[in-house]
Amino acid sequence: MLYPESTKDMLDNKIGVRDGYSAEIILNTIFENSSEGLLVISEKGVIQQVNRALADSLKTSPDNLIGHRLVDVCRHNGLRRLLKILKTGEPEIGKISSVEGRSFIADYLPIIIKQRVRGALAKLTFLSSEQGLPGNGEVTRKKPSFKHKGFNVIYTVDSIIGNSPQMMDLKETLLKVSPRNSNILITGESGTGKELFAQAVHAASLRRSGPFIKINCAAIPDTLLESEFFGYEDGAFTGGKKGGQVGKLELANGGTVFLDEIGDLSFALQAKLLRFIQEKEIQKLGGGEVKVSDVRVVVATNVNLHHMVKYKKFREDLFYRLNVVNLAIPPLRERKEDIKDLVSHFIAKYNKLFGLTVTGVSPQVENIFYKYSWPGNIRELENTIERAFNVLEGNTIRKEHLPYHLINLLNDEPANQDKQEYEQFNEFSIKLSHGRTLADVMSQAEKLVILQTLMESKGNKAKAAQVLGISRPGLYKKLLKYNLT
Numbered sequence: 340m341l342y343p344e345s346t347k348d349m350l351d352n353k354i355g356v357r358d359g360y361s362a363e364i365i366l367n368t369i370f371e372n373s374s375e376g377l378l379v380i381s382e383k384g385v386i387q388q389v390n391r392a393l394a395d396s397l398k399t400s401p402d403n404l405i406g407h408r409l410v411d412v413c414r415h416n417g418l419r420r421l422l423k424i425l426k427t428g429e430p431e432i433g434k435i436s437s438v439e440g441r442s443f444i445a446d447y448l449p450i451i452i453k454q455r456v457r458g459a460l461a462k463l464t465f466l467s468s469e470q471g472l473p474g475n476g477e478v479t480r481k482k483p484s485f486k487h488k489g490f491n492v493i494y495t496v497d498s499i500i501g502n503s504p505q506m507m508d509l510k511e512t513l514l515k516v517s518p519r520n521s522n523i524l525i526t527g528e529s530g531t532g533k534e535l536f537a538q539a540v541h542a543a544s545l546r547r548s549g550p551f552i553k554i555n556c557a558a559i560p561d562t563l564l565e566s567e568f569f570g571y572e573d574g575a576f577t578g579g580k581k582g583g584q585v586g587k588l589e590l591a592n593g594g595t596v597f598l599d600e601i602g603d604l605s606f607a608l609q610a611k612l613l614r615f616i617q618e619k620e621i622q623k624l625g626g627g628e629v630k631v632s633d634v635r636v637v638v639a640t641n642v643n644l645h646h647m648v649k650y651k652k653f654r655e656d657l658f659y660r661l662n663v664v665n666l667a668i669p670p671l672r673e674r675k676e677d678i679k680d681l682v683s684h685f686i687a688k689y690n691k692l693f694g695l696t697v698t699g700v701s702p703q704v705e706n707i708f709y710k711y712s713w714p715g716n717i718r719e720l721e722n723t724i725e726r727a728f729n730v731l732e733g734n735t736i737r738k739e740h741l742p743y744h745l746i747n748l749l750n751d752e753p754a755n756q757d758k759q760e761y762e763q764f765n766e767f768s769i770k771l772s773h774g775r776t777l778a779d780v781m782s783q784a785e786k787l788v789i790l791q792t793l794m795e796s797k798g799n800k801a802k803a804a805q806v807l808g809i810s811r812p813g814l815y816k817k818l819l820k821y822n823l824t
């Protein structure tokens with residue numbers, strides 16, 4: 340039974356009972372059919388009620404749980420928090436956890452009757468892996484629907500690998516702030532996953548069925564960025580498209596705009612962006628009507644905006660408008676416990692892509708990965724694994740599959756006379772098998788050289804573009820082509 344008699348009477352009075360539809364019947368129907376997992380324990384820690392959604396997630400049936408002590412039938416640490424709630428009487432809201440591979444956000448609430456804690460209730464909102472949305476709790480996972488072609492997210496909070504305390508805290512904050520509409524500033528070194536977080540914010544927000552539109556403020560020359568933001572009318576400038584163009588801030592109406600590398604925005608455009616954030620109004624270049632666009636602004640940067648404000652390179656008023664919530668992603672070297680999970684994740688990814696069955700890394704490689712400081716962060720780790728897949732034989736990543744600067748960490752580098760030869764082999768060993776054409780091989784070589792340069796420039800794209808002798812937007816084009824953004 341879910342409700343004590345006195346509570347039943349009270350609920351009946353509140354909800355109103357007509358034709359035998361008592362509040363208990365109504366609430367039990369909601370309880371049983373809810374897609375959220377619900378579980379109630381008594382003050383003695385005995386399970387009183389549990390619905391099918393929650394029992395399913397534990398791969399059992401309600402009958403196997405009801406009447407048993409929570410500690411006896413549930414090994415799951417998250418749910419065991421309920422016992423703490425019995426002691427403290429304090430609710431715990433928005434805790435992220437997972438059970439049997441399914442992530443959920445949980446609220447743990449005390450049931451207080453006459454100022455005494457008489458039980459506790461767990462409410463679990465399951466996240467489906469691809470969608471990451473507070474969802475319908477279905478066990479089968481659906482692909483997101485492509486309503487806004489090209490403007491959907493592929494990542495959700497579930498795509499963020501890493502269970503270090505810093506990452507768990509960040510994911511918890513992300514899920515708390517996402518449903519609200521505040522602007523978000525995501526900071527972190529290059530390759531720490533800022534875009535991943537931006538997409539996950541959108542996926543966990545109430546705007547998730549709206550578009551997610553990214554603008555990289557560093558990849559587009561300043562002269563074009565304004566029209567990218569606001570659009571332009573037909574004939575607004577020579578070389579413009581016939582019929583004009585809709586700006587991204589208008590396209591993002593009802594959704595989220597993600598402004599990457601916001602530190603690169605010119606002072607003039609900063610003022611225009613500030614005006615848009617305040618007024619939500621858009622007018623295309625070349626005139627036209629003023630339209631309102633309801634857009635949530637999420638921005639990211641790997642530069643210190645505080646410093647830029649101090650040295651008058653970034654508007655202070657815009658900084659405070661953007662920095663309503665700050666998600667500061669720590670570099671990989673400060674959360675090395677995440678490396679193992681990330682390595683497994685990327686090996687699984689590239690096994691699929693390359694059609695291989697790599698099982699893991701050798702103990703020496705594991706050691707190198709822990710020693711290394713990963714200046715290019717997760718992107719560098721992923722690139723290192725991808726690179727190894729290009730050169731490996733067998734099904735284990737060994738030290739000879741790593742770039743030279745990583746092998747160096749073992750202090751057992753090849754003898755000097757071999758070094759040059761080794762580097763040549765290591766840098767340009769590209770498989771010619773599987774019917775690859777010259778164009779494939781050339782692309783592969785270009786990609787490897789870009790990867791290598793990015794690693795050497797510690798993820799600094801401006802520096803990498805300079806070393807490669809190409810423009811920054813040119814490098815971005817190639818990064819897009821090779822899926823390296």
Ligand SMILES: Nc1ncnc2c1ncn2[C@@H]1O[C@H](COP(=O)(O)OP(=O)(O)OP(=O)(O)O)[C@@H](O)[C@H]1O
Nearest residue numbers: 498499500529530531532533534535641717718824
């Ligand atoms: N926690 C993570 N779990 C899984 N993949 C991750 C994680 N963090 C980053 N990645 C992957 O690493 C790559 C780089 O991430 P992302 O582009 O989001 O970084 P970034 O901080 O936006 O980089 P930049 O500042 O250079 O634009 C992507 O392929 C992303 O999917």
